[in-house]
Amino acid sequence: MANGQGIANNNSLGGDDQTHIALGKALLEEIRDFAAVKWPEEACGLLIAAIDTPNRIDRVVFARNVAEDPLTTFEIDPQTLIEAHRTARQKREQVVGCFHSHPNGKALPSPTDRARADENGFLWLIIATEHNRAGDSGLYRIIHQSTADAAEQSELRYFRRCQIIDR
Numbered sequence: 833m834a835n836g837q838g839i840a841n842n843n844s845l846g847g848d849d850q851t852h853i854a855l856g857k858a859l860l861e862e863i864r865d866f867a868a869v870k871w872p873e874e875a876c877g878l879l880i881a882a883i884d885t886p887n888r889i890d891r892v893v894f895a896r897n898v899a900e901d902p903l904t905t906f907e908i909d910p911q912t913l914i915e916a917h918r919t920a921r922q923k924r925e926q927v928v929g930c931f932h933s934h935p936n937g938k939a940l941p942s943p944t945d946r947a948r949a950d951e952n953g954f955l956w957l958i959i960a961t962e963h964n965r966a967g968d969s970g971l972y973r974i975i976h977q978s979t980a981d982a983a984e985q986s987e988l989r990y991f992r993r994c995q996i997i998d999r
């Protein structure tokens with residue numbers, strides 16, 4: 833595939849800022865192909881890593897999008913979600929992130945994505961799709977930051993861009 837955006841040929845997991853995520857090129861291509869085939873619907877699934885190496889994606893779980901309107905949003909099949917968590921526990925793995933596609937061709941997280949990103953530190957991989965082709969890919973980590981003023985109990989929430997390292 834021609835698109836290699838954001839992929840560096842670097843085997844080191846370097847950086848202690850949690851923004852360097854190892855994701856093999858073959859695995860990324862699998863996700864991109866899956867997303868492309870699902871166009872014009874949003875494709876979705878989960879990113880799985882070993883407990884000890886949460887910044888290295890070992891495998892993905894492809895899910896059914898059970899959203900009422902899969903053209904504009906996604907909802908991972910709850911059954912798949914439960915099974916993925918159970919299997920991960922048994923294999924000393926964890927669900928470290930999710931992926932979904934944006935059939936509008938934009939790989940940036942939407943305000944809806946941010947509103948739904950309730951798990952602090954969760955990885956969000958977004959694949960832009962257009963006419964059964966995968967375009968840009970963007971990987972982000974959602975950061976929840978409590979504000980200094982505890983009385984307000986408000987929380988700042990933003991996506992931090994991550995770099996995909998071909999493992």
Ligand SMILES: [Zn+2]
Binds near residue numbers: 945
């Ligand atoms: Zn989205």
